[in-house]
Amino acid sequence: MQLKDAVGSFFVEFSKFETHSVGMALRSMSRDPVFVEHAEQLLDLEARLRLLERLAFARDVPAGLIAELEACLLRARKLREHRDEVARNFLTAESNGSKPAVGAPNKTRPQRRRNADYSRLAELEHLWVPPTTRVQEYTDDATDLQETLRVITYKLERYMPVDKTLNA
Numbered sequence: 001m002q003l004k005d006a007v008g009s010f011f012v013e014f015s016k017f018e019t020h021s022v023g024m025a026l027r028s029m030s031r032d033p034v035f036v037e038h039a040e041q042l043l044d045l046e047a048r049l050r051l052l053e054r055l056a057f058a059r060d061v062p063a064g065l066i067a068e069l070e071a072c073l074l075r076a077r078k079l080r081e082h083r084d085e086v087a088r089n090f091l092t093a094e095s096n097g098s099k100p101a102v103g104a105p106n107k108t109r110p111q112r113r114r115n116a117d118y119s120r121l122a123e124l125e126h127l128w129v130p131p132t133t134r135v136q137e138y139t140d141d142a143t144d145l146q147e148t149l150r151v152i153t154y155k156l157e158r159y160m161p162v163d164k165t166l167n168a
Contacts, residue, residue, distance in 0.1 A: 006135040007090055013142035014083050017076065018045050021149040022052065028156040029055040045080060049073045056156070065155055072148050079145065082138050086130065 022045070026036045029052065039051060053073065056066050130138075 003132045003135065006132045006139065007086060010083065010086065010135050010139040010142060013139050013146070014079065017142050017146045017149070018080075021146045021153075022048050025052055025149055025153045025156065026055070028153045028160065029059060046077070049076060059160060061156065061159060065152070065159065068155075069152055072145065072152060075141070075148075076145055079138060079141050082130075086135065086138070 019040070023036065023040050026039060026048065027033070030036055039048060043051065053066075053070065056069055061069075
């Protein structure tokens, strides 16, 4: 698999987690579809993750289930950081028409160059895209997060009796 394809797969799987899985979890905590729809449209991923945590506390979810949820959301935050880094560096390198550095970041300094060439090279030197195998690991992590949050959502739905469900 080529790097570009691996990055595309990673973005797709993370997007599924970000939209579908987190949305399902929010819907399991709130029976107000308008509230959930607005949260999905107006809040970024970090805000939706915080909302999910706070709803779990407000609904008096058992501590064990909250711990599972928090561990899942911590993994999601770390994977989001990887996604942002890959996106920033890969897309910047692609738009500059150069090939991103794959593997370890290049820390060597260029030899004597004109100032314009040096500044361009200095920009590209800091770009780093992980190797294809690492991006595939990120993709696997995103897929695993989808399944983990699906299981947690199922547990939340089973725990949430109708009388404990608030409108928010």
